[in-house]
Amino acid sequence: MYKKINIKDIARIAQxxxxxxxxxxxxxxRIRQETKEKILSIAKExxxxxxxxxxxxxxxxxxxxxxxxxxxxxxxxxxxxQGIEKTATKLGYSxxxxxxxxxxxxxxxYIEMLRSKGVDGIVFSSAHMxxxxxxxxxxxxxxxxxxxxxxxxxxxxxxxxxVGVDNILGGFLAVEHLIRLGHERIGVIGGSAExxxxxxxxxGGKKALSTYGLEQRNDYFLEGxxxxxxxxERGKQFLKMxxxxxxxxxxxxxxxxxxxxxxxxxxxxxxxxxxLIGFNDIEFSSMQGIELTTIGQxxxxxxxxxxxxxxxxxxxxxxxTSAKEVLLMPELIIRKTCGFxxxxxxxxxxxxxxxTLSPEGRG
Amino acid sequence: MYKKINIKDIARIAQxxxxxxxxxxxxxxRIRQETKEKILSIAKExxxxxxxxxxxxxxxxxxxxxxxxxxxxxxxxxxxxQGIEKTATKLGYSxxxxxxxxxxxxxxxYIEMLRSKGVDGIVFSSAHMxxxxxxxxxxxxxxxxxxxxxxxxxxxxxxxxxVGVDNILGGFLAVEHLIRLGHERIGVIGGSAExxxxxxxxxGGKKALSTYGLEQRNDYFLEGxxxxxxxxERGKQFLKMxxxxxxxxxxxxxxxxxxxxxxxxxxxxxxxxxxLIGFNDIEFSSMQGIELTTIGQxxxxxxxxxxxxxxxxxxxxxxxTSAKEVLLMPELIIRKTCGFxxxxxxxxxxxxxxxTLSPEGRG
DNA sequence: TAGTTGTTTGAAAAAACTTTCAAAATCCCT
DNA sequence: AGGGATTTTGAAAGTTTTTTCAAACAACTA
Numbered sequence: 001m002y003k004k005i006n007i008k009d010i011a012r013i014a015q016x017x018x019x020x021x022x023x024x025x026x027x028x029x030r031i032r033q034e035t036k037e038k039i040l041s042i043a044k045e046x047x048x049x050x051x052x053x054x055x056x057x058x059x060x061x062x063x064x065x066x067x068x069x070x071x072x073x074x075x076x077x078x079x080x081x082q083g084i085e086k087t088a089t090k091l092g093y094s095x096x097x098x099x100x101x102x103x104x105x106x107x108x109x110y111i112e113m114l115r116s117k118g119v120d121g122i123v124f125s126s127a128h129m130x131x132x133x134x135x136x137x138x139x140x141x142x143x144x145x146x147x148x149x150x151x152x153x154x155x156x157x158x159x160x161x162x163v164g165v166d167n168i169l170g171g172f173l174a175v176e177h178l179i180r181l182g183h184e185r186i187g188v189i190g191g192s193a194e195x196x197x198x199x200x201x202x203x204g205g206k207k208a209l210s211t212y213g214l215e216q217r218n219d220y221f222l223e224g225x226x227x228x229x230x231x232x233e234r235g236k237q238f239l240k241m242x243x244x245x246x247x248x249x250x251x252x253x254x255x256x257x258x259x260x261x262x263x264x265x266x267x268x269x270x271x272x273x274x275x276l277i278g279f280n281d282i283e284f285s286s287m288q289g290i291e292l293t294t295i296g297q298x299x300x301x302x303x304x305x306x307x308x309x310x311x312x313x314x315x316x317x318x319x320x321t322s323a324k325e326v327l328l329m330p331e332l333i334i335r336k337t338c339g340f341x342x343x344x345x346x347x348x349x350x351x352x353x354x355x356t357l358s359p360e361g362r363g
Numbered sequence: 364m365y366k367k368i369n370i371k372d373i374a375r376i377a378q379x380x381x382x383x384x385x386x387x388x389x390x391x392x393r394i395r396q397e398t399k400e401k402i403l404s405i406a407k408e409x410x411x412x413x414x415x416x417x418x419x420x421x422x423x424x425x426x427x428x429x430x431x432x433x434x435x436x437x438x439x440x441x442x443x444x445q446g447i448e449k450t451a452t453k454l455g456y457s458x459x460x461x462x463x464x465x466x467x468x469x470x471x472x473y474i475e476m477l478r479s480k481g482v483d484g485i486v487f488s489s490a491h492m493x494x495x496x497x498x499x500x501x502x503x504x505x506x507x508x509x510x511x512x513x514x515x516x517x518x519x520x521x522x523x524x525x526v527g528v529d530n531i532l533g534g535f536l537a538v539e540h541l542i543r544l545g546h547e548r549i550g551v552i553g554g555s556a557e558x559x560x561x562x563x564x565x566x567g568g569k570k571a572l573s574t575y576g577l578e579q580r581n582d583y584f585l586e587g588x589x590x591x592x593x594x595x596e597r598g599k600q601f602l603k604m605x606x607x608x609x610x611x612x613x614x615x616x617x618x619x620x621x622x623x624x625x626x627x628x629x630x631x632x633x634x635x636x637x638x639l640i641g642f643n644d645i646e647f648s649s650m651q652g653i654e655l656t657t658i659g660q661x662x663x664x665x666x667x668x669x670x671x672x673x674x675x676x677x678x679x680x681x682x683x684t685s686a687k688e689v690l691l692m693p694e695l696i697i698r699k700t701c702g703f704x705x706x707x708x709x710x711x712x713x714x715x716x717x718x719t720l721s722p723e724g725r726g
Numbered sequence: 727t728a729g730t731t732g733t734t735t736g737a738a739a740a741a742a743c744t745t746t747c748a749a750a751a752t753c754c755c756t
Numbered sequence: 757a758g759g760g761a762t763t764t765t766g767a768a769a770g771t772t773t774t775t776t777c778a779a780a781c782a783a784c785t786a
Contacts, residue, residue: 008742284647289653
């Protein structure tokens with residue numbers, strides 16, 4: 001049986017007090033180089049492993065972060081989670097994974113647990129619009145950051161950092177692309193009403209419609225929940241309409257894949273019968289046989305920035321008070337589900353400049 | 364500023380000792396019902412939140428598990444991770460996520476960290492064949508379980524629990540399916556040599572070949588690493604051969620998707636020119652436009668069983684000494700990449716019985 | 727009433743570490 | 757050699773909780 005050895009064991013062998021051992025181990029001053037080396041070598045020899053929980057108890061720091069996410073199965077979140085986990089370990093933190101299935105009360109329990117376990121901060125990747133848990137944390141000034149989804153609550157806006165894409169621009173780009181390809185009846189499948197990103201993408205889409213002078217038909221806006229199944233169902237709904245849209249913008253690739261399934265099942269072709277554009281650019285969107293045109297966003301980088309901001313907040317403490325907001329630029333990724341390639345256009349630069357192209361490509 | 368309140372604060376207000384408060388909070392005996400209720404109500408009113416790290420210090424239990432995984436981005440692992448996370452929380456544990464990118468020394472650092480943080484156990488989803496870190500843990504009898512990949516090291520086999528699929532059977536099923544459809548030149552893309560599952564699947568494939576009296580050609584066995592890119596590259600390699608295989612079995616769907624890309628790029632059709640079968644049945648394999656025939660395994664359940672076994676080991680302690688090994692049954696899932704549907708067979712039951720079907724379907 | 731039993735409570739120790747403060751040791755200068 | 761300054765070390769307290777042991781208290785029996 002391996003007995004765990006602690007700072008006192010080392011002290012006894014090195015013939016010093018455990019205080020001195022602590023100083024040696026933590027590379028503190030007020031210790032002679034010689035004694036430090038001796039202690040270090042003994043520690044190494046004994047295979048000493050520091051007990052972080054004892055340390056945490058006195059330091060009130062665990063170097064552990066919570067990650068609350070709806071569901072890792074969603075490919076968008078797994079890429080995000082990767083960025084988060086990687087940069088957390090780079091910065092010396094580990095992360096506790098919490099998947100809430102979007103349930104506010106599950107989220108609350110997770111938060112309770114995380115705080116009892118003494119995490120130094122939490123990153124939320126899927127905040128609800130009016131998430132009371134997040135508001136409470138913000139009021140208490142507990143270190144958190146929001147990534148991807150945000151909350152419009154004033155105290156959250158004032159106090160907590162946020163990273164995301166410019167979803168309004170993204171939505172605009174998506175619908176604009178459809179419009180430029182000649183579509184006038186454009187169906188939009190939004191995210192759930194609890195998600196800021198869905199709303200913002202929808203808003204961007206509507207903006208494109210009005211910029212190009214197209215009618216906004218209410219029956220062409222359907223609410224989804226970002227999941228494949230919901231894309232499938234909303235897609236079917238569109239396809240049953242008397243005057244069905246000629247193009248569909250789904251607020252996530254995952255949903256777009258569901259729409260794809262629905263369209264194909266009805267015996268329709270993509271993009272000839274109905275064009276399809278998604279959002280996120282998950283890995284599978286680029287697969288042969290799918291080749292979904294979509295709005296790309298830097299998911300890994302988003303996660304990385306989120307934890308960098310959080311760690312800065314934790315370590316810098318109260319120094320910076322105002323909340324930062326960083327918005328990454330979305331990017332139109334043209335593949336084959338909108339028919340761009342069929343019309344023989346050459347791929348142009350897709351940087352997010354204001355709409356200048358004359359609608360010559362219509363019809 | 365919210366000051367954290369502790370057991371002593373409650374004691375002061377309730378006019379009892381903190382010992383008594385502890386008893387009330389933990390629902391222990393040796394306390395009068397009346398005092399207990401009083402204490403509980405005070406605790407609630409003050410918003411008391413137990414400090415798990417102090418508790419952990421004395422109890423030597425953290426109710427936290429480590430999950431070491433190569434990479435959450437691989438869809439197979441995300442489904443597995445879901446099963447793990449969900450049942451961990453169900454059993455009152457939280458999990459710290461560690462993605463090693465298959466690097467042994469990164470893994471070692473993660474293990475050090477996890478142990479310093481006092482996790483009660485670790486689940487390894489991607490053990491290397493001769494992983495020294497795992498051997499060391501096993502020798503020390505630190506609670507771990509292996510899921511998916513295993514190690515053939517004798518002390519690990521003797522001491523640590525394992526859950527996985529019957530990969531040999533799975534490989535057999537895959538290649539058998541190809542053989543029954545008339546293929547005689549079957550290329551296999553294995554996993555990396557460090558992975559037990561790749562080896563076992565290959566072994567199963569070879570077994571099918573010999574069972575049906577087919578030649579085993581060494582140039583038809585290529586080593587991959589389970590990732591899409593490696594499937595693409597190995598696929599290309601096969602397609603450049605003078606006598607290219609008429610069917611390919613890839614040891615993971617993720618690789619099969621890469622192979623798919625390679626085949627399509629070469630202007631060949633699936634399954635008419637070359638048939639393709641994968642392993643894992645990840646969610647995207649069932650997508651329209653892909654419809655990959657594959658070997659299914661219960662990933663979520665596998666994860667669930669892994670943590671159940673681990674928790675049992677942790678909580679039961681030394682009571683059960685011999686290591687359990689649970690092997691789930693793989694299942695042939697026939698979709699469209701092997702051409703089964705083209706031949707007008709009706710879908711038969713695919714339970715893993717010994718090969719009885721006469722090879723009437725050949726040619 | 728004394729003695730026994732059983733229940734309820736609290737003091738103190740323990741877990742493994744960091745930090746503060748004071749004491750001891752060393753060094754330098756006159 | 758003596759005194760001040762500086763460096764090195766250790767004792768003790770603190771972090772929050774659980775647990776052991778003993779004390780106090782109530783109730784019951786003889």
